[in-house]
Amino acid sequence: MIGIVGGGIAGLAAAYALQERGYEVRVFEATDQVGGLAATYETAGDRIEKFYHHLSASEETIVSLIEELGLGEDLAWPIGKNAYYMDDTVYPLDTPWEIAAYPYLSLYDKFRLAMLTQETDVRGGVPKFDSYEELTDFEDVPIKAFLYEHTTPGVYENFFDPLLEAKFGSRKEDVSAAWLLGRIKFRGERDLLRGEPLGYLRGGFGRLLDRLVDAVGTENIATGTRVTDLDFSGEKAYALRTESGGENVNGPSSGRETHAVEACVVAAMPDVLEDLSGYECGIDFQGTVCSVLSLEESLTDTYWLNIGDDAPFGALIEHTNFIPSKYYGGEHLLYVPKYIQSPDEAVWKMDDAEVEELWLSGIEELFPEFDRAAVNWIETARNPRTAPVYERGYLDMVIPYDLGPEVAEGLYYAGMASRAQYPERSLDGGIEAGFACADRIATGARTRPPTPDAPRADGGE
Numbered sequence: 326m327i328g329i330v331g332g333g334i335a336g337l338a339a340a341y342a343l344q345e346r347g348y349e350v351r352v353f354e355a356t357d358q359v360g361g362l363a364a365t366y367e368t369a370g371d372r373i374e375k376f377y378h379h380l381s382a383s384e385e386t387i388v389s390l391i392e393e394l395g396l397g398e399d400l401a402w403p404i405g406k407n408a409y410y411m412d413d414t415v416y417p418l419d420t421p422w423e424i425a426a427y428p429y430l431s432l433y434d435k436f437r438l439a440m441l442t443q444e445t446d447v448r449g450g451v452p453k454f455d456s457y458e459e460l461t462d463f464e465d466v467p468i469k470a471f472l473y474e475h476t477t478p479g480v481y482e483n484f485f486d487p488l489l490e491a492k493f494g495s496r497k498e499d500v501s502a503a504w505l506l507g508r509i510k511f512r513g514e515r516d517l518l519r520g521e522p523l524g525y526l527r528g529g530f531g532r533l534l535d536r537l538v539d540a541v542g543t544e545n546i547a548t549g550t551r552v553t554d555l556d557f558s559g560e561k562a563y564a565l566r567t568e569s570g571g572e573n574v575n576g577p578s579s580g581r582e583t584h585a586v587e588a589c590v591v592a593a594m595p596d597v598l599e600d601l602s603g604y605e606c607g608i609d610f611q612g613t614v615c616s617v618l619s620l621e622e623s624l625t626d627t628y629w630l631n632i633g634d635d636a637p638f639g640a641l642i643e644h645t646n647f648i649p650s651k652y653y654g655g656e657h658l659l660y661v662p663k664y665i666q667s668p669d670e671a672v673w674k675m676d677d678a679e680v681e682e683l684w685l686s687g688i689e690e691l692f693p694e695f696d697r698a699a700v701n702w703i704e705t706a707r708n709p710r711t712a713p714v715y716e717r718g719y720l721d722m723v724i725p726y727d728l729g730p731e732v733a734e735g736l737y738y739a740g741m742a743s744r745a746q747y748p749e750r751s752l753d754g755g756i757e758a759g760f761a762c763a764d765r766i767a768t769g770a771r772t773r774p775p776t777p778d779a780p781r782a783d784g785g786e
């Protein structure tokens with residue numbers, strides 16, 4: 326049996342891929358709900374993710390899986406409209422003429438920004454089309470210094486700096502230029518006349534989770550079950566110990582079991598891996614406080630509104646300007662998120678009611694016509710580790726998929742600190758990491774004979 330620690334998208338993907346190869350699997354999820362950051366809320370219609378999600382055209386693995394699981398016809402690619410809120414005004418920034426009209430960048434600023442987004446280096450007056458091909462060349466380059474050199478001070482100060490502040494807060498100047506260039510490649514597909522098509526599964530990505538759960542089998546998924554220990558007898562993953570109930574059970578009533586395994590995939594955050602195996606990861610993570618507001622009417626006509634003015638949140642993401650409100654029983658759904666770099670930050674210490682009051686007050690400051698009476702409901706989620714800080718030297722700290730050489734044969738890692746979650750963490754990256762671990766387990770099974778202390782559940786395929 327292959328034990329999988331974590332029932333998020335990566336763990337379910339690993340379980341699915343291994344079962345497709347004939348392996349017996351068991352997924353252990355500490356909370357009472359699978360899905361991780363893709364878990365959902367109920368609405369008056371379709372479910373909505375607790376933390377916002379969409380796909381970029383470069384995310385091919387998840388698209389293939391959606392099609393393989395029979396949901397391909399429900400994958401839509403609407404245009405996700407973007408805008409910038411600056412000095413009490415919303416400026417659309419999708420089409421060439423909207424960008425040309427943006428008053429906070431000079432014509433030369435806009436030219437240099439456009440060349441960067443097209444991955445063209447125009448320093449010295451001669452365009453070069455291969456300067457940014459190798460991301461590792463920029464891994465140790467500070468993002469601010471890079472942007473000053475490869476664009477202009479105006480581009481950094483009036484465009485990128487507010488975005489970096491919203492995403493990385495106090496850690497923004499630690500971020501590497503490689504991350505930015507990777508993001509440009511990751512999000513490079515645009516319709517020049519309309520904007521960027523973004524993918525979304527009608528009915529929500531919870532439907533993909535449902536299909537994965539059905540494929541893996543509910544009998545092979547244990548929720549409310551925390552893995553407490555891994556046994557590496559003879560320097561090989563041999564057994565894992567669990568405590569049932571997880572966060573919902575206290576004291577001696579918790580059931581404890583030991584499960585023999587021939588391999589273990591840790592599809593969780595690196596702190597879980599460290600607790601179970603001693604493997605230390607140097608990557609820093611930031612958390613998120615994210616609320617979903619159900620409104621009687623739209624706040625704006627934009628999907629993703631970046632905030633350049635002072636506000637308690639970094640962006641307003643109006644989901645129903647992307648996927649029509651008719652799919653949600655007429656509710657207009659707005660995400661209000663804030664990244665948290667430290668648990669000492671005031672927003673992290675607030676209870677849900679205080680957070681919601683902060684958001685509503687912030688929206689009223691930006692949009693004086695906003696009416697609180699038009700709010701139907703608010704749900705707030707928080708997670709202390711929703712995204713890595715992509716600091717300089719990040720690629721040297723990613724955790725290998727196969728931890729045999731570092732820890733013990735039969736131990737694999739598919740969590741957010743894997744290579745698949747660079748240059749941006751995503752559902753696609755989780756699936757890629759899960760699949761990568763399954764591939765390595767299957768390859769190892771073909772090249773190593775079964776050992777007496779780890780009987781094979783798949784007949785030695």
